[in-house]
Amino acid sequence: MKVALSWLNEYIDVQMAPSRLADALTLSGIEVEAIEDRYAYLQGVKVGRVLQVEPHPNASHLKCCLVDIGSGTLPIVCGAPNVSVNGAFPVAQVGTTLPSGLTIAASTIRGMPSEGMLCSEAELGLGEDASKLMVLDADWKPGASLKEMLGCDDPVMELGLTPNRADCLGYIGVAREIAAIQNSQWRRPDVPPSETTGDIREMTSVTIQAPDLCRRYAASLVVDIAVGPSPFWLQDRLLSIGLRPVNNVVDITNFVMMETGQPLHAFDYDRLAEHRIVVRTAADREAFVTLDHKERVLDSEILMICDGEKPVAVAGVMGGMNSEIESSTRRVLLESAWFDATSIRKTSRKLGLKSEASHRFERGVDAEGVVPALLRATALLVAVCGGRQIGGIIDAYPNPHVQVSIELSADETRKLLGCDVSDDEMASILARLGFGVEPIAAGRWRVAVPSCRVDVSRPVDLMEEIARMKGYDAIPVTLPSIHIPPSAAAFAQQLRDGLRNRMSGLGFLEAIHYSFISEKACDQLLLPETDERRQTVAVLNPLSEDQAVMRTSLLPGLLGAMQRNLFQQQKHLRLFEIGNVFLKQASEKLPKEREMLAAIWSGSRFGGTKWFVEDSDCDFYDIKGILEALLEGMGWKAAFERADHLRYPYLRPGSAAQVRTGYQVIGCVGQIHPRVLDSFGLKQEAFGFELDVHLLQDLQPPKPAAMALPKYPPVSRDTTLIVDKNQMAMAMIEAIRRMQEPLVEDVHVFAVYEGAPLPEGKKSVSFRILYRSDRSTLEDEAVTQLHQRICERLIPAFQASLPGGN
Known part of the structure; x- marks a missing residue:
């Protein structure tokens, strides 16, 4: 909101310089973002003295003048009737921009040069007389700054108000705030009583059919008005804060709104069917043309101001073409109301329509300020438009304000x-x-x-x-002296920081997205109808259609980031995000929040370089290795097993696994399903994983302990088993670990093969088991016997056989 100090001084005597006032307001919570000099454009306007006036050779209504501006003389073509030799007039120099938006440039007018402009009061924004030049004091020295000579000084403050300070959306509210800072008094504008005739209740009525949305509606009636341009003082007030004058009736409603913070609206009384007002909600799909000449399609939640037959305004937002004030208007019905803030905010967003009125209503207006603003505007209509007030006002107040x-x-x-x-x-x-x-x-x-x-x-x-x-x-700055012992919250933060640091160390960049996603994200992830992640929490006032619900997965945000990067030809991506997801609970008002970690890897395995090694695209085993490195670096041992496709439908079957630590499943890893990629418009394979950080908090890893380096060398043995092709190698590794043989140090798969000469439906899995003793060097015979025992236990457990049929 803009506040001109010359206007503000009508309500309070400001005792501080503009810069000090700005500091004081900012420190009190009313931020002053900028201070502008309203008359800065006058710096380019000088006092000029006309030395010569001659008729224009090619235009009878123009004169060619020679004007002294102190630093020299300028040829200027002028058509004003009062230009005369030795007269002192304002001269706008080349490069000056006037309030009308006109920028003065050197030109040739009908063949004669003109290097400036002699100005009227209206052209300089200093009056309303545009018929002749502004006459200056003859004693003023040519070349003097007109701004300094006239003492034009009107700083305008730009206030950056927070949504809770609706009381300062009017000059009186700002004056009230300054009065508290200065410990002085502020004053209300005088509302002189006007002569009235008749009774308004005999000429109109107000019916409120939606009292929960319209808590108060007041109206007055002024007749015999003359619609036309506003007087200069009124136009000047509006122009000082960047509002465009329209006509005297509309300008008065805008003036009072900026003065009091209470929006008003003027209707042409004679265009209201049955000469009455009905406040109701719209019918579904009802059409209405607003003052901006656009047709709006309404619904049953939108509050409307209607006459006896039709809507005439969108309540609190904008009026309609069918009741606007025209030059022929003679009787005006003036509205001042108190509408529900939530209703106006929803309406404004639905219609994509913002106005100064809606800006105030959706933040909350003063219920007790409705009638004083109406009386102020009514008195101005009578004084400025030459009208007569019909006696009394209508004040429909079904839900009176209860003082807190x-x-x-x-x-x-x-x-x-x-x-x-x-x-x-x-x-x-x-x-x-x-x-x-x-x-x-x-x-x-x-x-x-x-x-x-x-x-x-x-x-x-x-x-x-x-x-x-x-x-x-x-308020003094102090540090807490109490010792705070470690807590679960501290561990959660340490865990979060550790995951973030390790993912960064593994070459991934962190992404941070809004917690809102599109409603269609669940369809894009192929989630079944019974999946709990479809139970989304709707956002009451979404910023856009793509942010309509709270997210139940981090993947839509990461896939959206991948799409934006691919559009910019960034094809090699490693992204991760740590954040909460929100799952709706039927029995609870608030959703259940779970902290998750998700990551995606797409494109090159080595970042696109071919300097040291031939590059290739990443695959399932790359992202699996990242996950293993992440968990093992944090102290957990990761195990993998076949993923449940119903639980993880967004992963490609056969290239997906669920992740387990101990007996707890904590997430999944795999290739993003091609259909999911298509739904996000992605033409490149991607691999990713999700981890439930909330579960990891309950699985605190064992504290690291120092161990002596082994003194004795290891002995490795390889074995190959032929098993069913659907048999998971991880299950066989887990079986070896569960045998708890003290000499077995490590076991891993180093080869898997399918095809001839193996039977159909079979595969061979080759393991390498590492044996080591911390007491002595192992003998080959002892290792061979132990290795044979392990294989003999694996064969019946997994219906396996040895190569060659043994």
Whole structure:
């Protein structure tokens, strides 16, 4: 919001320089993002004295002038009737941009050179007279800055208001804030009584059919008005903050809205069917043309302002073409209302329609400010438009505002703020801010919250008010002296940091995405209808269709990142993400959150280089190796078994495994299913894994212990078994480990083969077992006997045979 200090001074005497005022507001929580000089353009306008005036040789209505601007003379072509020799007038030099947007340039007009422009009041934004040049004091020296000579100084502050400070979306709210900072008084604008005629209740009525969405609707009626341009003072006020004047009626509603923070709307009374107002929700698929000439398709959740037959405005957002103020309008029905903030916010987002009114309504307006704003605008309509007010107003108020009352403790306030604020100072600060403070005991008050402060509802809100008025810089900086022992939360953070660091060390880049995904993400991941991950939590006000629900998997975000990288020709990707997923619980209001780790690898195995080794694309065993390195580096032993396709449908069958530590399944690893890649528009294979970090927190790894290096050499033995081709090698490795032979140090697969001369449906699996003793060097015969025993136990357990039929 923009605030011009010349306008602000109508409501409070500002006692600080603009820069100090900006600092004070910012420290109180009202951030001043910038201060602009409204009249900066006048720097290029000089005092000029006309030395010569001659008729234009090619245009009878123009004159060729020679103007002294102190540093020299300029030829200027001018058509103003009052230009004269020795006259002092404003001269806009080449390069100056006037309020109309016109930038002065050197030109040739009807064959004569013109290197500047003699200006009127209207052209300089200093008045409304455009018929003649602005006449300056004859004693002013040519070349002097017009800005300095006129004393034009009107700083305009740009306020970056947070959504909770709706009370400062009007000049009166800003004045109220400054008054609390200065400990001074602010003043309301005068609303002189106007002569009235008749009774408004005999000419119109207001019916509220949706009282939960429209809690108050007030209306007044002014007749015999003349619609036309606004007076200069009114146009100047709007232009000072960047609003475009339209006509006197619309300008008054905008002026009062910016003054009070209360939006208003003016209807052409004679275009309202049955001359009455009905507040109701729209019918499904009902069409309505708004003031921006666009047709909007409505639904039953959108609140509408209607006459006796049809809608005439989208409540709180924008009026309609069928009731707008025109030059022929003679009677105006003025609206001032209090609409439900959530309803207006949803409507604005559904229609893709933002306005100054909706910006205020969706943050919350002052329920008790509805009628004062209406009376102020009505008085201005009478004064500016020459109308007559019909007696009385209509104030439909089905849900009156109930004042919020909060009990506040001084001791609790000091404890929370961490600084010493006296009881008297607390009460004084709250009173200065407009709160009603009633003592109920020593150091305790009952605080009545003014209706304009819709953001204050709890004791901590009042404590924040005290803190920001006291000054955040007055709160001392202290460090906690208490010793905090390690906790589960500390281990969770250590685990998270460890996973993140190891993934980075393994060559993966961390991705961070929103927790919102598209509703179609579950379909893209091929999740079955019974999968719990389809039970998504809808976002009430999604930023876009692609962020409509809370995520139940991290993979959609990573695959989306892969898509964006491939569009930029980045084909070699290693990405990971650590974050929460959200699973809906039928019996609980809040979803169940689980922290997950997911990663994808696509493209080159070695990063695309062929300098040292012939490059190739990554495969299942690459991503499996990364997962093994990650878990073993953290202290866990990883085991792999065939994945359940129903549980992991987004992984390609036959190239997928579920990951286990001990007896706990903690995730999956494998190739992303081609159909999933197609659904994300990906033309390149990808491999990935998911881990449940929440489960890992319960599986704290054993603490690392130092071990002496082995003194004696190992002995290795290889064996090959022929088994069913569906038999998993990991199960055979696990079986060897479960035998708990003390001399077996390690076992791994080094070859798998299918095809002739093996029978159909069979494969050969070759193992290498490493034997070692920590007491002596092993003898070949003892190792051979142990190796034979192990093989003999494996053969019946897995219906295996040795090569050659033995």
